[in-house]
Amino acid sequence: MLKLKRFSRASIVRLELYLEVLEAFQKEGKETVTSSEIGEATGITSVKVRQDLFGMGSDGRPKVGYEIVHLIRMLRDLFDLDNQKNACIIGCGNLGRALAGSGIWEKSGYKLSAIFDNDPAVISTTINGVKVRNTTELFGVLKASKIEMAVLTVPADVAQEMTDLLVSAGIKSIWNFTPTKLNVPDDVIVENQSLVWGLIALSFRVKSEK
Amino acid sequence: MLKLKRFSRASIVRLELYLEVLEAFQKEGKETVTSSEIGEATGITSVKVRQDLFGMGSDGRPKVGYEIVHLIRMLRDLFDLDNQKNACIIGCGNLGRALAGSGIWEKSGYKLSAIFDNDPAVISTTINGVKVRNTTELFGVLKASKIEMAVLTVPADVAQEMTDLLVSAGIKSIWNFTPTKLNVPDDVIVENQSLVWGLIALSFRVKSEK
DNA sequence: AATAAATTGTTAAAAGATTAACAACAAATA
DNA sequence: TATTTGTTGTTAATCTTTTAACAATTTATT
Numbered sequence: 001m002l003k004l005k006r007f008s009r010a011s012i013v014r015l016e017l018y019l020e021v022l023e024a025f026q027k028e029g030k031e032t033v034t035s036s037e038i039g040e041a042t043g044i045t046s047v048k049v050r051q052d053l054f055g056m057g058s059d060g061r062p063k064v065g066y067e068i069v070h071l072i073r074m075l076r077d078l079f080d081l082d083n084q085k086n087a088c089i090i091g092c093g094n095l096g097r098a099l100a101g102s103g104i105w106e107k108s109g110y111k112l113s114a115i116f117d118n119d120p121a122v123i124s125t126t127i128n129g130v131k132v133r134n135t136t137e138l139f140g141v142l143k144a145s146k147i148e149m150a151v152l153t154v155p156a157d158v159a160q161e162m163t164d165l166l167v168s169a170g171i172k173s174i175w176n177f178t179p180t181k182l183n184v185p186d187d188v189i190v191e192n193q194s195l196v197w198g199l200i201a202l203s204f205r206v207k208s209e210k
Numbered sequence: 211m212l213k214l215k216r217f218s219r220a221s222i223v224r225l226e227l228y229l230e231v232l233e234a235f236q237k238e239g240k241e242t243v244t245s246s247e248i249g250e251a252t253g254i255t256s257v258k259v260r261q262d263l264f265g266m267g268s269d270g271r272p273k274v275g276y277e278i279v280h281l282i283r284m285l286r287d288l289f290d291l292d293n294q295k296n297a298c299i300i301g302c303g304n305l306g307r308a309l310a311g312s313g314i315w316e317k318s319g320y321k322l323s324a325i326f327d328n329d330p331a332v333i334s335t336t337i338n339g340v341k342v343r344n345t346t347e348l349f350g351v352l353k354a355s356k357i358e359m360a361v362l363t364v365p366a367d368v369a370q371e372m373t374d375l376l377v378s379a380g381i382k383s384i385w386n387f388t389p390t391k392l393n394v395p396d397d398v399i400v401e402n403q404s405l406v407w408g409l410i411a412l413s414f415r416v417k418s419e420k
Numbered sequence: 421a422a423t424a425a426a427t428t429g430t431t432a433a434a435a436g437a438t439t440a441a442c443a444a445c446a447a448a449t450a
Numbered sequence: 451t452a453t454t455t456g457t458t459g460t461t462a463a464t465c466t467t468t469t470a471a472c473a474a475t476t477t478a479t480t
Binding site: 007009010012013016017020021041042043078079080081085093094095097098099101102103104107108109110148149172173175179180181183187189191192193195196197198199200201202203204205206207208209210 | 217219220222223226227230231251252253288289290291295303304305307308309311312313314317318319320358359382383385389390391393397399401402403405406407408409410411412413414415416417418419420
């Protein structure tokens with residue numbers, strides 16, 4: 001029996017990239033692929049590709065390569081992309097609205113089921129078919145629903161406060177766009193995606209890689 | 211003479227978080243801080259904090275800690291936050307517009323100097339004081355300007371094509387929001403910030419960490 | 421002035437990730 | 451059927467990062 005390796009953050013990013021190119025290959029009608037082909041398309045060495053796939057419990061055929069359909073299924077299972085999960089957005093500013101209207105939901109298996117904000121000007125408007133609710137309703141709505149994930153796009157100074165509310169309402173994972181370290185219980189997962197931090201990381205690399 | 215360590219990606223993220231809490235401490239009037247205090251505030255062990263600061267060439271006093279002003283200056287220098295750099299946005303959809311109007315620019319030392327799109331409906335409109343130009347003008351405008359960084363928020367299927375154009379116009383760094391591995395010359399830096407990938411990473415963690 | 425307490429700087433050990441190497445195997449060819 | 455070729459699975463070596471340990475140093479206290 002194979003023992004599934006624990007994936008590092010870096011390897012997850014690589015696996016996401018593999019999925020991207022595999023789906024492109026599939027669209028072109030390709031049926032099998034070798035580790036070097038994946039490597040070529042992604043800029044990653046074939047050794048690393050093979051090691052990554054091995055860690056996932058790969059099942060390639062010597063001299064032929066991997067079956068694309070199979071690899072895609074493994075990756076989509078690994079990432080849980082075909083299992084619908086309900087999400088809500090907290091904070092409907094520019095970013096919240098952009099996310100609400102973007103194509104990320106279907107690609108990731110999430111369904112945007114609710115949006116909350118406390119600005120009277122946006123409450124009751126509809127974005128992508130979802131009505132914006134007053135934040136005061138948050139606790140009640142979440143308690144009564146199957147929403148397990150919250151996208152946090154509020155100003156940094158209310159991030160922790162909102163997080164506490166979300167946790168008390170039973171949210172189990174948070175996609176955090178604020179540049180704040182959120183304090184949560186052990187069983188709540190926070191994925192940080194602060195855009196400022198991304199931009200600062202770029203600034204750092206530009207300065208130091210030359 | 212101290213030799214500056216090479217920072218891993220993970221350590222950069224930690225340093226960004228340190229800066230965040232240090233500026234908060236400063237606002238509260240605090241003047242010095244210990245590695246354990248930083249650790250407490252960030253959820254990172256004090257050992258790692260000390261090691262990170264050491265790698266940056268820290269200069270703390272035993273029994274007292276680090277001077278906050280000094281640490282902040284070091285970090286801002288490291289990240290190049292106080293040196294203004296010009297940027298442009300390529301693709302003015304929901305996300306591009308949200309970024310244009312957000313507060314990330316001043317926080318990172320970048321100045322948004324141009325926006326390009328090819329949708330006649332948005333060309334010539336103004337966002338945050340910057341007029342949206344037709345993409346056909348891109349090459350000329352960039353050649354004539356000091357813009358060195360481009361934010362790529364176009365549909366994935368034109369990402370590489372736009373990248374080639376940007377590179378030919380002399381762009382040296384790209385903040386890539388498309389879920390595409392961009393092919394660029396060695397001297398061009400690409401920082402990937404695909405939101406889908408962030409969301410998929412969250413999905414993965416939710417599935418595997420329980 | 422001497423001692424105790426707290427905290428850093430720095431080295432060393434452990435853990436984790438990447439790269440390299442190659443045996444095993446399937447397919448193609450003679 | 452035997453041989454060659456190409457490609458994977460898997461182990462081993464190298465490199466990187468994290469964690470631990472503790473000596474050195476500064477401040478406070480007696």
